[in-house]
Amino acid sequence: MPPSDRFTVNSFTEANLFDALSVPPCSIHDISQNEVAKYLFAYLGAIGVNTIVVELDYVDADYLDDYANFYAKSFEPIPKRCRRLHFFTTSFDSASFLDYVVGVRSHDLLQESYAGFVVARPLPTATLGRTVLATYPSDAGRRHYPTTRTYHVNLFGMGLQVESLAFQMQDTSLAACATVALWSCFQKTQDIFKSLAPTPVAITRAANRLLASARPFPSRGLQVQQICNAIAAVGLDPEVYSVTPSLPLASLVYSYLRLGLPVLALVKIPNLGGHAIALTGYSMRDTQQLALEGGAVQSLFPKLIGSRIDEFYAHDDQKGPFRRLRLNSATGPDSIVTFRDSGWPGDLVPEFLIIPVYPKIRTGFREVSKYLLLLSTVAGWVCTVADFEWDVYLTSANDFKKSIHSDPNLNAHPMKEKLLLDGFPKYLWRCVLRLGGLPLLEMLLDTTVMVSGFPIRNLWWYQDVPRGGVAALIAQPGVEATLVAGFGPRFVELLKASCV
């Protein structure tokens, strides 16, 4: 069949990929020198791509906004149309593709093998626009990408979909690294909280609205305060953590990722400066991977689940989507977890973690931590502390109820009916203390309680013997009064009720 001027279909090779990405004035040479393009080729190969379909004339809403705000007013003529590359794991040619388009063949097969798309912009240094790609497989359940959402794609009338989180390369004319990382984060917060998901230009403007340390365009970077401004502008609150040796970094990141919230990590790159990336997933192993989550963490907490994490996956606007970061354990009392094999020279040193949260999620990981100390103390009366592991994460009330519905540990448990019938705030902190892999006790915390309030809503034991041991101890004369004086009456009341 004669070549179409609307699309091309080619087998997946490096030459074909780079050719498809080179939208004039961008040349194949520009692409072949581009680190993200090289990473993209390796990534697509790893997820099993075999065929590239290119929409030769594509209007991309995000690029159009960039164009209207910046490039349209440039003297040099810069095109306003893009290409869109679609990737499939199955092999087919142009004639077969046209059969799918016109309905001679069902496009279900295309959906089964769809691995996402990349918008190629006519920008030599920032070619990869909106990039929505399937993730790596889970590898026996160790890889988790809870920040993905469903993207609906219309390809010449065929409805396709892919689970991903959008990525794009930094275009320094309009957006700093933090802007692009926020743009990715807002894609998912829109899905969870129905908040706004502005374009990079709008994010840069919002960040500079109240605090303009320099001209916004070309963008030369954002301060932490400006990042917070940009988050407030979409109707969310910035939950900010300074990374110190007392912060259980991996467990904290995990606790927000579990709900699907991307975590913005501000890192220091040796000899280069500050950089922002969006943490989008993690790899959880069966055994401990980090000897220390932070130098001082083990003087505060028993083991937390984050110590079993060996990798994070990050959207790095200069390195690529779902980029692997291996975790280095903290090495001493004053040290913190760092990231290696990131594609940057040297290890990345995290300085801040910022999570855009729904304003009614007022209780953060830092407030929850306090109650881990109290409950660890109680459990330590009756069980071997060395076997403890806390699993702490933010969840929705709906997801919580779905999970306990099918939880074998709660079968015939008196709490099951109560938990299923009770009303809850929309979001909860779920804290499960496991002993040798089995749940020992669990508490639920209300996220809407103010910092000075008492957030624990429910507390229950999974095992009768330790529960009975704690009950007997509290019943001893003098013990309850001592506990009330130390931990407060509400905590002790709840503890007593859990032991009945």
Added chain:
Amino acid sequence: MPDYLNFDSKLTDLDQNEAEEQLKEQIERVLEALNRLEETDRIDPKMFERVVSV
């Protein structure tokens, strides 16, 4: 292991007076640990001026 959890005997193995004494000491250590947790959580306002630009 945190020091507030690190004792030679389990409370349940002690008699009433010993248990009460150990509990008081344990609570004191937990409250110290909570103070340490709160102190390390404070962010210097100047940190908010840190720039990310790479």
